[in-house]
Amino acid sequence: MxxxxxxxxxxxxxxxxxxxxxxxxxxxxxxxxxxxxxxxxxxxxxxxxxxxxxxxxxxxxxxxxxxxxxxxxxxxxxIQCLSLSDGAYPGLLKECPDAPLILYQKGPLTFSGRYLLSVVGTRSMTDYGRRVCEQLIKALVPYNPVIISGLAYGIDICAQRTALKLGLDTVSCLGHGLDTIYPARHARFVPEILQKGALLSEFGLETPVEPMNFVRRNRIIAGVAPATVVIESGPKGGSLITADLAFGYDREVFAVPGRSTDRFSTGCNLLIGKHKAQLLSSPEQLVDTLQWSAAPGNSQDFTQKIRSLRQGALTPEETRICEFLAANGIQVLDEIAINCRLSVREAAAVLFQLEMKELMRAYPGKRFELTG
The missing domain is CATH 1.10.150 (DNA polymerase; domain 1)
Incomplete structure (x- = not known):
């Protein structure tokens, strides 16, 4: 543009x-x-x-x-400005009828070709909620997902901090301009988030922190990913709004169940009872529903295979593409070309050669993945 x-x-x-x-x-x-x-x-x-x-x-x-x-x-x-006409605008979010006309993004993350998962929940997280959140994200590490949340107290920041500790990328969707961090005490996590992840907002600089803006922010969390997981929620609150939005966008919604007497399981149990969310019983259930495959960048055997082929069987261009996909999972052709410093035609030719060597798998929409 x-x-x-x-x-x-x-x-x-x-x-x-x-x-x-x-x-x-x-x-x-x-x-x-x-x-x-x-x-x-x-x-x-x-x-x-x-x-x-x-x-x-x-x-x-x-x-x-x-x-x-x-x-x-x-x-x-x-800061980047991504409009609806920009190829870097998150593809799933663009499908939502009320998607923001523009998004402001700070950070290097690209959404195309990545597994995306939104994780939300109560600000008043219990020990049970913390354990479930940490265990879920730890189990998803082999799939190298991007964890998306709202940087709020409780489940949001637990999900994002856990992602960072485990080497996963994370995106914070904010309800104000990117010149502000709310809550302020979470500003200390931003530098690490920005190393490979992103801050995302539809609000311009100097937009104040106002409650209604966070309600608008929730539709980005709900719309940007194919699935939203709710871990603990009272009978009302922002996480239930996000879940309702995701359900309305025809996204997958998962809720972690709890005892009927637990206050912060009430919202999750309601979502399950109203058939707006699947009861999340295990990480494997989520992976199966979303049809994720393990990211080859997390396979030591495959990394060793690249290293051995690099001795003479891979060209420098093939090596660059393999290393890029090993680190980033499924990617579209244009992103591969840009990040590997090749023309689109050159990248397509190299990808074909890698496919002949059984190192590459092609998907519809010019998307490519290393074979594990």
Whole structure:
């Protein structure tokens, strides 16, 4: 995307009352985000059906200046701006009708080709909840998933800290701008998260910490991954909102059951009873449902196989691709080419050679994985 296009997306998202659904409709109607702002009030009213007050607001240049200032700041802070038209925008989230028009991301993680799992729960975590959370994520290490949560107290931060300790990537979805960390005491975990993971938010810089923003944030947690696990929840709360959203997006929802007398098992038991979540009895159940296969980067035998082939049977280009996929799991062709410093045509040719050597497996959608 060009700088002007990014600014146009930021401008559209900043206009009060537009929202993600109407914003997407405007972009589609005028065949591109920049074209929206070259229309007249009459065109907007007649072609899209927005009222004259909203049309005036859309064309108000105040939001253009705000967007330009925002873009300068995010560039200075090393923040990416991912719009719905950006290939790096999380693919599953893009399918949601109310997906944010833009996402602000800090950190190197790419979503394409990765196993993604959202883990949420109560802020008032019990010892039982902590043990279940840690044991679940530890059991998933061979599959190298990205653990997604909200950096909140309780289950959220337990899931993310456990992921970090076990060498897994993690993404924190925030309900405010990326220039703020809430709760502040969790800021000490951010540098480690940013080494390979990411912070993610739809809110621009200087967006204050407000309760309703965290409700909006929950739809990102629910929509970005194919599955959400709820570990402990009271009868009300943000984790149940996230589970309801995931259920509405036709995602897999799992809930950890508990005794009927345990307050923080009430929400999970309700989700199971209403058939909005599967009763999660074991990590193997989750893996089977999601049809995950173990990441070859966690196989010592396969790593040794690469090392031995490197002595003469692998070219430098083949070695780079093998090492990249060993570390990152399933990846699409474009990501492989970019990260291995090859053209798309060169990468495709190398991947074919690796497939002939039985080191590579190809999937629909130009996705590739090392064979274990």
């Amino acid at each position: 060009t700088d002007n296009e990014i600014v146009a997306w930021i401008r559209l998202q900043r206009i009060p009352g537009v929202g993600p659904i109407n914003g997407r409709r405007l972009v589609q109607c005028f065949n591109g985000v920049q074209n929206i702002f070259s229309q007249s009030v009459r065109d907007l009213v007649q072609l899209v059906g927005v009222g004259p007050v909203m049309a005036e607001r859309i064309l108000n240049h105040t939001y253009q200046r705000e967007a330009e200032n925002q873009y300068r700041r995010i560039l200075k802070d090393g």
